[in-house]
Amino acid sequence: MRRAATAAAVTAAALACATLAGCGTSGSGGGRAELSVSAAYMPQPVSDTMAAGFLTITNKGDARDELTSVTSDAAGDVTLHETAGGTMKQAERLTVPAHGRLVFRSGGGHLMFEGLKRRPRQGQTVAVTLHFxxxxxxxxxxxxxxxxxxPTTGH
Incomplete structure (x- = not known):
């Protein structure tokens, strides 16, 4: 009886995890990433074709995950960029460490919105989907x- 109840609880937890955004597994050790996003913003673009975006992804889980892509209806393409040694380069994927953060901030890593479909204005919002x-x-x-x-906090 106890074994059946435990199996039912594990199955229910797995189904809940599958329907919640930001819940995943590492594939090893059974740990799970627990992701949340904060401090997101886009400076009003000065260009009609490109914009930057910044945010922080926090992982309170026991497993790392990787940000593999970003999509938005506001742009034809959204790419990941990292800055190392003062040089910006496009990244295919970026790690969100277990019990850590991936921070996109001005002067560092950022999202690059290319081929804007409309020029976002201050006070509006842009929907962005992060894929892991x-x-x-x-x-x-x-x-x-x-x-x-x-920003004064969160970065």
Whole structure:
């Protein structure tokens, strides 16, 4: 009886995990990533074709995950960029460490929105879907701030 109840609880937890965004497994050790997004913003673009986006992905889980792509109806393409040694380069995927954070901030890693379908204005939001190697997709409404906005916390 106890074994059946445990099996039912595990099955229910697995089904709940499959339907919740940001819940995934690492594929080894049975740990799971527990992802959340904060401090998201897009400075109002000065270009009609390109914009940058910034946010923080926090992983409170026992397993790392990888951000593999980002999509948005606002742009033809959204690419991941990292900055190392003052040089910006496109990244295919970026790691969100277990019990850690992946931070996109001005002067560092960022999202690059290319082929804007419309020029977002301050006060609007842009829907962005983050896709991960193990976790389900996470959709975030990214507020558009002034072109000179500088966050005071969260980065």
């Amino acid at each position: 190697a193990a976790s389900g997709p996470v959709t975030v409404e990214v507020p558009v701030r002034s072109a000179t906005y500088t």
